[in-house]
Amino acid sequence: MIDLHYWPTPNGKKVTILLEECGLPYKVVPVNIGQGDQFTDSFLEMNPNHRMPVMVDHAPADGGKPLVVFESGAIMMYIAEKAGRFYPQDLRAKHEVNQWLIWQMANQGPKSGECGHFRRVDQAREGDQTYAITRFTDEVNRLYGVLNNRLYKHRYLAGDQYTIADMICYPWTVNWKFQGQDIEEFPYFKRWFEELGARPAVQKGMAVGADFAVDREKLPPEEQERIRKMLYNQRARPVRVAD
Known part of the structure; x- marks a missing residue:
């Protein structure tokens, strides 16, 4: 059995999509990032970077x-x-997948996250965010272009096979409209996006934890402020010296 310490964000949904595609038994252990579960001692023992999943x-x-x-x-x-699926092990195919996995982790995820962050900022409170919004919206547009150009030549990101390279990228694209993008600008990406979105396992993986999520905009102002202070502008945690 696999335990997945999880909250319904794109980084969590990547993994639930794969688990559903593989048909592996797993148990979801909620990590409520709005309540600070990721900072508990027990969680930090598993991940010193205090991030799920x-x-x-x-x-x-x-x-x-x-x-x-x-x-x-x-x-x-x-x-x-472990499952022996969606990750070819022959030399060339494996590294075709690996490079797109790293592309997602180093480019698509961080830049899309920053795009979403600055597009949500209360500018009346934090000041003009035009530069940051333009910077990251344009960068995300560039990344959709990377996907579109790749998918012009290939059915899937790593070639002709559906792999974890596709699964890891998909959850970061479902909010294309909020990211300030027009899906019609990227027809080859759109074809891929719609094909993946129609897969039953993708739909199940994306739905995991739908009942966990909380609309922060509906929370009392003091609770929104508490969450904002906890999640943003984090600095280094001091070393915990054993007694």
């Missing part, structure tokens, strides 16, 4: 103690290898 495999292939993996890309490589 985290996977715990209670039946690893080596027969040893439960195996803990953090970072969504690493989790996806682990699960796909």
Whole structure:
């Protein structure tokens, strides 16, 4: 059994899509990032970077103690290898997948996250955000162009096979409208986007934890402020010296 410490964000949904596609049994352990569950001692033991998701495999292939993996890309490589699906192991095909996994982790995810962050900012409170909004909206547009050009030549990101390269990218594209993009500008991406969105396992994976999410805009102002202070402008945590 796999435990997935999870909250319904794009980084969590990547993993639930893969688990649903593989048909592996798993248990969702909610990590309420608005309440600060990611900062508890028990969570930090699993992930010193205090970010979800985290996977715990209670039946690893080596027969040893439960195996803990953090970072969504690493989790996806682990699960796909365990299942023997969606991650070809021959030299060229494997590294075709790997490069798109790293592209997503290093480019699409961070830049899309910054785009969403600055487009949500209360400018009456925080000041003019025009530069940041333009900077990251344009960068996300560039990244959609990267996808579109790749998918002009290939059915899927890693070639002709549907792989974890596709699954890891898809959840970051579902909010294309909020990211300030026009899907009609990217017809080859749109074809891929609609094909993936029609897959039953993708739909199930995207729906996991739908009842967890809270609309922060509907929370009392003091609770919104508490969450904002907790999640934004974090600085280094001091080393905890053992007694």
